[in-house]
Amino acid sequence: MSFFTKLKDRLAGSSSKIGAGLDALVGADEPAPGAARPGAAEPQAPAPQPAPQPGLLNRILGREAPAPARPAAPPEPRRELDDAMLEDLEETLIAADMGVDTALRVTANIAAGRMGRRVSASELRGWLAAEVARIMTPVARPLPLYAKKPQVVLVVGVNGSGKTTTIGKLASQFRAAGKTVIIAAGDTFRAAAVEQLQVWGQRAGVPVMTAPEGSDPASLAFDAMVRAEAEGADLLMIDTAGRLQNRADLMEELAKIVRVIRKRDPSAPHNTLLVLDATTGQNAVSQVETFRKLADVSGLVMTKLDGTARGGVLVALADKFGLPIHAIGVGEQIDDLDAFDADDFARALVGA
């Protein structure tokens, strides 16, 4: 299955919410003649027609009989694009977690030059997909790879956002691309997080460096740097704790990791990835604000876009912060994480 097909499938929670919202706001005006209204009695299905028999010549030549003509689809309902409709559109986008500012901007752009026109839900879907793609295109950038060895990738984010899984998936994809990778299990306070990383490391064929429970993550990061340099590893991925409850401690912990790895390489870390969980909706916006204060975030990965109706939050993040979005996750398997593609995402999000 291509990643786009999977994305479309798994973003169904978000796209059906947006799709249903657009259908409802257009259908709220007046139905087109012959179009079914929600709640109205189903029209009688036409009696089945007997299949036409192929003629003698067609039978001799082995041709198929011509397909029976399909009954024409009823015309789509349309509604005049006016202020009331724009308000409904804004509400639909806000309900899909796009955030108020982004929803207002997107709505204004869709309205520009189209006020007074009678529009259908599919037209709206197309314009919305184009707007979303326009916002997302500048931030759709794969994780940059540098010639520098080891390239140090620091991975930050709140507990449960999908850091471990993302590191595992990225590590196995880099391995498959012929890169040598080392993982440092820097959340030394949570034995379960370390164990989970070890499982991912085994699956990916990547060594995972660990330290005794409760020990200093910075000293593990330093040892991991030394080993990665000695072995000539291409990438060192460092997991970190995500205890936002004690922000000052976490800030100090992250700053210390950065300080010690800079003793070995002043240009490290080369990437600081913030992993966000799509199911948290607008909360992801405040997580970006917080983590930008704690660390020099260079790019985002959004996980768990499957099984949520809140995928619109990624549009809000792109619009508000302009940080590169490197990858998105749509499931728990290794191949459920892929580079972020703006057009694919836009079409999948609105069901276009």
Ligand SMILES: Nc1nc2c(ncn2[C@@H]2O[C@H](COP(=O)(O)OP(=O)(O)OP(=O)(O)O)[C@@H](O)[C@H]2O)c(=O)[nH]1
């Ligand atoms: N459905 C779905 N689940 C995911 C995805 N990414 C991660 N998960 C699941 O989310 C849960 C948390 O992921 P972890 O990778 O453990 O998150 P973490 O940030 O490392 O969390 P801690 O280890 O608790 O710090 C796990 O059960 C993962 O399998 C995704 O894209 N889709």
